[in-house]
Amino acid sequence: MKLNLKVNGENKVFDIDVRDTLMDVLRANGYTSVKHGCETGECGACTVIINRKTVNTCIYPALKAENSDVITCEGLEKDGKLSILQEKFIEMGAIQCGYCTPGMLLSAHALLMKNPNPRLEDVKDALSGNFCRCTGYKKPVDAVMAAAKEMKGGE
Amino acid sequence: MDNKNDFMVNSAEVKKKLSEIGKNKRKVDGDKIARGRALYVGDIKMPIDKLYHAKIMHSPHAHAIIKKIDASRALALKGVVGVYSHENIPRVQYTTAGQNYPEPSPYDTVMFDYKVRYAGDRVCAVLAETPELAEEALALIKVEYEVLPAILDMRESIGNKVIIHDELDSTGILDKTKNIAAHVKAEVGDAQKAFSAADFVFENEYSVQYVQAAPVEPHIAITYFDENDRIVMYCSTQVPFHSRRIVARALGIPVQKIRVIKPRTGGSFGVKQEILIEDVCAMLTHLTKKAVKLEYSRKEEFSSSRTRHPQILTIKTGFKKDGTMTALSMKLLANTGAYGSHALTVQCNTGSKALCLYKAPNVFFEATIVYTNLPVAGALRGYGGPQGYFALDSHLEECAKKMGVDSIELRHKNQVKVGDELPLTKALGEGREGFMQTLKTCGMQECLDKVLKDIDYYNKKKKYAEENKKSSIKRGVGIAMTMHGSGIPGVDMGAASIKINDDGSFNLLCGATDLGTGSDTILSQIAAEVLKVPTSKILIYSSDTDITPFDVGAYASSTTYISGVAIAKAAKQCLDQIIKVGAHLLSEKLEDLYCENSSVISKKTKKSVSYTDVALYTLYKEDQFQIMGSGSHITYDCPPPFCVQGCEVEVDTETGKIKLVKFSSAVDCGLAVNPVMAEGQIEGGVHMGLGYALCEELKFDAKGVMTNPGFLDYKMLSTLDMPEMYTHIVETYEPSGPFGTKSVSEIPVDGPAPAVANAVENACSVRIYDLPITSEKLLNALLEKK
Numbered sequence: 001m002k003l004n005l006k007v008n009g010e011n012k013v014f015d016i017d018v019r020d021t022l023m024d025v026l027r028a029n030g031y032t033s034v035k036h037g038c039e040t041g042e043c044g045a046c047t048v049i050i051n052r053k054t055v056n057t058c059i060y061p062a063l064k065a066e067n068s069d070v071i072t073c074e075g076l077e078k079d080g081k082l083s084i085l086q087e088k089f090i091e092m093g094a095i096q097c098g099y100c101t102p103g104m105l106l107s108a109h110a111l112l113m114k115n116p117n118p119r120l121e122d123v124k125d126a127l128s129g130n131f132c133r134c135t136g137y138k139k140p141v142d143a144v145m146a147a148a149k150e151m152k153g154g155e
Numbered sequence: 156m157d158n159k160n161d162f163m164v165n166s167a168e169v170k171k172k173l174s175e176i177g178k179n180k181r182k183v184d185g186d187k188i189a190r191g192r193a194l195y196v197g198d199i200k201m202p203i204d205k206l207y208h209a210k211i212m213h214s215p216h217a218h219a220i221i222k223k224i225d226a227s228r229a230l231a232l233k234g235v236v237g238v239y240s241h242e243n244i245p246r247v248q249y250t251t252a253g254q255n256y257p258e259p260s261p262y263d264t265v266m267f268d269y270k271v272r273y274a275g276d277r278v279c280a281v282l283a284e285t286p287e288l289a290e291e292a293l294a295l296i297k298v299e300y301e302v303l304p305a306i307l308d309m310r311e312s313i314g315n316k317v318i319i320h321d322e323l324d325s326t327g328i329l330d331k332t333k334n335i336a337a338h339v340k341a342e343v344g345d346a347q348k349a350f351s352a353a354d355f356v357f358e359n360e361y362s363v364q365y366v367q368a369a370p371v372e373p374h375i376a377i378t379y380f381d382e383n384d385r386i387v388m389y390c391s392t393q394v395p396f397h398s399r400r401i402v403a404r405a406l407g408i409p410v411q412k413i414r415v416i417k418p419r420t421g422g423s424f425g426v427k428q429e430i431l432i433e434d435v436c437a438m439l440t441h442l443t444k445k446a447v448k449l450e451y452s453r454k455e456e457f458s459s460s461r462t463r464h465p466q467i468l469t470i471k472t473g474f475k476k477d478g479t480m481t482a483l484s485m486k487l488l489a490n491t492g493a494y495g496s497h498a499l500t501v502q503c504n505t506g507s508k509a510l511c512l513y514k515a516p517n518v519f520f521e522a523t524i525v526y527t528n529l530p531v532a533g534a535l536r537g538y539g540g541p542q543g544y545f546a547l548d549s550h551l552e553e554c555a556k557k558m559g560v561d562s563i564e565l566r567h568k569n570q571v572k573v574g575d576e577l578p579l580t581k582a583l584g585e586g587r588e589g590f591m592q593t594l595k596t597c598g599m600q601e602c603l604d605k606v607l608k609d610i611d612y613y614n615k616k617k618k619y620a621e622e623n624k625k626s627s628i629k630r631g632v633g634i635a636m637t638m639h640g641s642g643i644p645g646v647d648m649g650a651a652s653i654k655i656n657d658d659g660s661f662n663l664l665c666g667a668t669d670l671g672t673g674s675d676t677i678l679s680q681i682a683a684e685v686l687k688v689p690t691s692k693i694l695i696y697s698s699d700t701d702i703t704p705f706d707v708g709a710y711a712s713s714t715t716y717i718s719g720v721a722i723a724k725a726a727k728q729c730l731d732q733i734i735k736v737g738a739h740l741l742s743e744k745l746e747d748l749y750c751e752n753s754s755v756i757s758k759k760t761k762k763s764v765s766y767t768d769v770a771l772y773t774l775y776k777e778d779q780f781q782i783m784g785s786g787s788h789i790t791y792d793c794p795p796p797f798c799v800q801g802c803e804v805e806v807d808t809e810t811g812k813i814k815l816v817k818f819s820s821a822v823d824c825g826l827a828v829n830p831v832m833a834e835g836q837i838e839g840g841v842h843m844g845l846g847y848a849l850c851e852e853l854k855f856d857a858k859g860v861m862t863n864p865g866f867l868d869y870k871m872l873s874t875l876d877m878p879e880m881y882t883h884i885v886e887t888y889e890p891s892g893p894f895g896t897k898s899v900s901e902i903p904v905d906g907p908a909p910a911v912a913n914a915v916e917n918a919c920s921v922r923i924y925d926l927p928i929t930s931e932k933l934l935n936a937l938l939e940k941k
Binding site: 037077086129133 | 179181182184185186188189190191192193194195197198287368369370371372373419420421422423424450452453454670671672673831832834835837838839840841842843865866867871873874875877880882
C-alpha cells in the first residue's frame with residue numbers, strides 16, 4: 001500500500017507493508033539517520049519530528065503518519081549549511097559515536113521550535129528520552145543551551 | 156621548529172610549539188554525523204542483489220541438553236533458506252574474546268552446541284528472505300530439552316556436582332571438573348608475615364553485580380561473497396583483525412578468504428571486543444553463498460551479549476601506627492558466566508590496576524574465576540578496574556575512619572610517586588608475566604587539588620556533619636583516587652601507512668578502530684603535527700583488514716598511546732622524503748631547511764616550496780616516486796593515567812533515595828591531544844560509573860532467566876539523573892608517549908562507585924558493601940542500623 005508523507009519539506013509516496021513501523025519505512029527509503037536502538041520506544045535513537053512533535057518511530061505504525069509533516073536529521077541543514085544546533089554539537093564535543101546524535105538533535109530542535117529561551121531544566125527534560133552511552137550528557141546539554149543563545153543573538 | 160621532529164621528547168616547551176596537538180580540532184567525522192549521513196553497518200548499501208536475514212534462537216533454560224530440534228515446519232515456510240544448529244554446523248572450539256593470538260581465554264565455545272549453558276545461549280539460527288519470516292520460522296521450530304540442574308551462584312560453582320563444561324574438546328580451561336575457568340596468584344614480599352607484624356589489620360568483603368555495556372547501536376553484522384569469492388564482513392567491532400582471525404578458525408577457512416570492514420560504530424565499550432554474532436553471520440554466508448544480515452534486538456543485546464564480571468572481593472590491609480601501609484591483599488572470586496571470555500585477563504587487571512596504586516612492600520593477589528549458568532562476562536570499559544577500585548577505595552576510607560586519620564592523607568601517604576617501581580605489573584601481565592613499570596609521570600596531587608576545591612570537600616564535610624544531625628535529609632561528600640594503564644605492554648601493536656597526494660593532502664591508513672571515541676580525529680592530529688600540515692589535510696581511513704595495516708584494535712586504553720606512535724613514525728618517514736625533495740628543488744642542504752604549514756622553507760633565504768609542488772614533482776616530473784611512509788609500534792611501557800573523583804550526595808533517610816548533587820573528575824592523561832574530546836571521554840566514563848554505583852544491574856529469576864532485558868527495566872542514568880558535572884584535565888608530559896600522551900578512556904569509570912559509596916557513608920554513616928547502592932538497599936541498611 002501507499003503512504004503519503006512530507007519529509008524534510010518534500011512530498012513523498014512510499015510503498016509500505018501494513019506492519020511497517022515508520023522507522024522501517026524511513027530507513028528503507030534512505031533516511032538512515034533514523035537509527036535502530038531498541039524496538040520498544042525506550043532509547044530515542046529513532047526519534048523524528050512529526051507535525052512539530054518528537055516521536056519514537058520504532059513503535060509508530062507507518063500508516064498512522066499518512067499526510068504528516070516529518071523532519072529527520074537529514075532535514076536540519078539548509079542548502080548544505082549546517083544549523084546552529086548542528087554546529088554547536090560538533091564544536092562543543094557533543095558527538096562521540098554519533099549513533100544517538102540524530103535523535104538528540106531532533107529532540108533539541110523540537111524544543112527550540114517551541115521554546116527559543118529554554119532553561120537548563122527544559123533542555124535536560126527535552127533530551128531525557130534520548131539515551132547516550134558516550135557523552136554523559138553534559139556536552140549535548142551545553143551545546144543546546146549555546147545554540148539557543150546564539151540563535152537568539154541572530155534574531 | 157627545526158626538521159628534527161622527535162615526537163618522543165616531551166615537555167611544556169615542546170607543547171607550546173605544537174600547532175595541531177593540544178587543540179580542539181573539529182571531529183573529522185563530526186559533520187557527517189551531525190548531518191545524519193554517517194554510515195553505520197546497517198546504513199550501508201551493499202553491492203549485492205539480495206540480502207537475507209538471520210535470527211538466532213536463544214535458550215530459555217539456564218542449563219540443558221538439546222535432545223531434538225524439529226525444524227520441519229520452519230523449513231516448509233516459503234522464503235526460509237535453512238535452519239542451522241549443532242546438527243549441521245561443524246564443531247570447532249574457539250573463544251569469542253577478541254584478544255591477541257594466542258588468546259589467553261579458553262577455547263570453550265562452539266558456534267552451536269548440543270548443550271546450552273545459560274538462558275540466552277545459542278540454540279540454532281534461521282536464515283530467511285525477510286526478518287519477519289525469520290522470526291516466524293523461529294517460532295515454528297520445536298526444541299526438546301533435557302533440563303539440567305544449574306549453578307546460579309558463583310559461590311556454589313567449585314565442587315558442585317553440576318559440571319558446566321563436561322565436553323571433551325574444549326581447551327584452556329583450568330579445571331573443568333571443578334567449574335574453574337582460570338586462576339591467578341601473584342605475590343610481592345610476604346603479605347602473611349607483614350599482617351602478623353602490623354599495628355592495624357583491616358579486612359572487608361565487597362561484591363559487584365552484573366552490568367551491561369548497552370551501546371545504543373546493538374551488535375550488527377552483514378556478510379557477503381564478493382566477486383573474488385571472498386567473504387566480506389561489515390561489522391560493528393572493536394577488533395577487526397582479531398575478528399577476521401577468529402572467524403576464519405570458526406569457519407575452517409584461511410584468513411585470506413575474509414575481509415573485515417568496520418564503518419562508523421555506534422558505541423562499543425568492550426562488548427564489541429567480542430566475536431558475538433559475526434561468526435554465525437559469516438558461517439551462513441559461507442554455507443549458502445548468500446548475503447546475510449544479523450542484527451541483535453535490544454532484548455538480545457541484554458540477554459545474549461556480554462557483561463562486566465561480577466566479583467566477590469576480600470581486601471585486607473596492614474598498617475603501622477603512623478599510617479604506613481605494610482601489606483595489601485586482594486582475593487577475589489569472579490563469575491565468568493557460561494563461557495570464559497576474558498576470564499583470566501579481566502581479573503588480572505583488577506589486581507594490577509587497583510593494587511599498583513599503593514606501594515605496600517608486601518602485596519598478595521589471588522583471583523579464582525568460575526563458570527556459572529548465567530550470562531557470559533567479558534570486556535567492559537575499565538576491564539576489571541571498576542570492580543577492584545570499588546572494593547579497595549571503599550576499604551581505605553573505612554581504614555582511615557577506624558584509625559582516626561584523614562582518608563585522603565592516608566591514601567596519599569601510601570601511593571606510588573614518580574620514580575617508584577610497580578612490582579605487580581611484572582607479576583601480572585596479559586595472562587602471563589608482564590613487564591616491570593617505573594612511574595615517570597604522575598599528576599595525582601594536582602588532580603586532588605582541583606576536585607577538593609570543586610567539591611569544597613573539607614568545609615562541606617564539617618558543615619554537613621552538623622546539619623545532618625537536625626535533618627532526615629543528610630548530605631555527604633566522598634572522594635576516590637584511581638590509576639589505570641595505557642595499552643597492554645609487549646602485546647598491543649598498531650600500524651599505519653601514509654602517502655602524499657597531488658595537492659599536498661595525505662591518505663592516512665591505520666588499523667586503529669574508532670568506536671566513537673574520536674580516535675580518527677586524534678590520530679589525524681598526530682599525523683598533521685608531524686607532517687606540519689593542518690589536520691584538514693589528513694584523509695584518514697581506518698579498520699579495513701584488506702586495506703589498512705594491522706592493529707590489535709581499540710581496547711585497553713591503547714589507541715592514542717600505541718597506534719599514535721605508529722602514525723607519527725609513518726608521518727616522519729613521509730616528512731623526511733618531502734624535505735629531501737625540497738632540498739633538491741631549493742638547491743639547499745637538508746640541515747638548512749625546515750617544514751611549516753605545508754611547505755619546505757629555507758632557514759637562510761626564507762624561500763619555500765609547497766608540499767603540492769613537492770608532490771607534483773615526485774609524481775610526474777623527474778625521478779618519480781611515491782612519497783609514503785609506514786610505521787608500527789609496540790612498547791614495553793604502560794604509563795598509568797591518574798584520576799581523582801569526588802561527589803556530593805543527598806540521602807533521604809526516610810526513603811533511602813540518593814540524589815547526586817555534584818560530581819567532579821580530574822584526570823592526568825598525559826598531554827591531551829584534543830582536550831574537548833578527552834573531557835568527553837571522562838564525562839561518558841563518569842556516566843557509566845555512576846550507573847554502576849547506583850542503579851545498573853542485570854537481574855535473574857530463580858531459574859536464571861534475566862528479568863530486565865530492556866531499557867525500561869535496566870535503569871541507566873538519563874539527563875535528569877546526572878549531577879552537576881565538573882571535568883578537569885591535568886596535563887603531564889609522559890616521555891614514552893607520542894607528544895607526551897598517556898590515556899583517558901577507561902580510567903574515569905573506575906572511581907565513581909567508590910566515590911559515591913564514600914559520600915553515602917559520609918552522609919548517613921551506612922557503608923554499602925555490594926553494588927549497586929539502590930535506594931531499597933540503603934533504606935534496609937538504615938533501618939537495620941536503627
